[in-house]
Amino acid sequence: MKILGIETSCDETAAAIVENGSKLLSNISASSAPIHTKTGGIIPEIAAREQTKSIIPVIQKAIFDAAVDDRRTVEADFVTIKWARENIDAIAVTVGQGLIGSLLVGVEVAKTLAWVWDKPIVPVVHTLAHVYPNWLSGPPFPEFPTVVLTVSGGHTNIFLMEGHHSFKLIGETRDDTAGEAFDKIARFIGLSYPGGPAIQKLAQGGDPKSVSLPRPMIASKDFDFSFSGLKTAVVRQAGVKSYKKKDLAASTQAAIIEVLETKTLRAVEKYKAKSLLLAGGVAANQMLRSQLKEKSPVPTYVPPVELCTDNGAFVASYAFYNYFTIPRNKIFAQADTYTALGKYAKNIYRSS
Ligand code: KG4
Ligand code: ZN
Secondary structure (H helix, E strand, O other): OEEEEEEOOOOEEEEEEEEOOOEEEEEEEEEOHHHHHHHOOOOHHHHHHHHHHHHHHHHHHHHHHHOOOOOOOOOHHHHHHHHHHHHOOEEEEEEEOOOHHHHHHHHHHHHHHHHHHOOOEEEEEHHHHOOOHHHHOOOOOOOOOEEEEEEOOOOEEEEEEEEOOEEEEEEEEOOOOHHHHHHHHHHHHOOOOOHHHHHHHHHOOOOOOOOOOOOOOOOOOOOOEOOHHHHHHHHHHHHHOOOOHHHHHHHHHHHHHHHHHHHHHHHHHHOOOOEEEEEOHHHHOHHHHHHHHHHOOOOEEOOOHHHHOOOHHHHHHHHHHOOOOOOHHHOOOOOOHHHHHHHHOOOEEEOO
């Protein structure tokens, strides 16, 4: 089964074609991040406009790349459309959560294509789709039950997955996400957006023990997080004494990662997980990747960095393993997580 996955929840315009959930036939994306770097963060209206400009060329190129055998013979546009009509079995699209103006672009284009080509449409919840690079880089595939740490700009969640279709949310952030903490502190230090990679780079030469920072909620028995106080702590420390930027960066990175890692490994132990998965944009962080792998008592999956950040491939892969279609006129963009989870994802529940 070949699925076209479309992702436009934030600043990436992405499309991919994936066969049977794990074979990548194409994976294309265009990012408006360089524009947001100049403004120091995302301006939703600008992100949505860029989505509109990029969506058709990105989808076209994804189909063109997947149709590799046919395209040599006939003229490109014609082949693209003919191949898509004949070969794509379903269209999957991120319906939420995310920036509403950006989401609308992907959802409405997906709906239009589904109508014109008469294909089923699969609604996809972004935070769950983020888990699926772990199936795109196999075999081997993770064994269930598995604990998943999803860390990005939009979410910081720990899921217990007992199988596909079964996501138990056992922990989440109560305020800022880990990605937001990286981004906000980076901005304070004077680094550009996105802050995570910038902090990682600067931290290389810094001393992670130089600035004393809290480890929020590290000792709490639940699996929730709280990162909003960390930025205040960095600002306060920087006001008391002047630190080198690289030391602030290294200490910030160490604080965020220690909390993520401690709680995730505790969840692995409590739920007797057979594997551990890392997902989301922050999963690109080298320290998080290597430390989790080193300390985890079970097989630990850390997908390639290029699949961790937003892309169409994880949307298509999620849709294959969690296949569920609804009438084309019943699909809408949903900005907030809980409406998206409740409306479009079955068998997701918050543990008591
Ligand atoms: O998954 P993603 O591309 O988009 C969202 O769904 O949010 O994640 C983007 C987030 C940003 O906050 C960015 O700073 C963070 O991922 N990030 C990193 C690294 N690369 C990206 N954080 C820490 N270290 C990195 N190397
Ligand atoms: Zn994301």
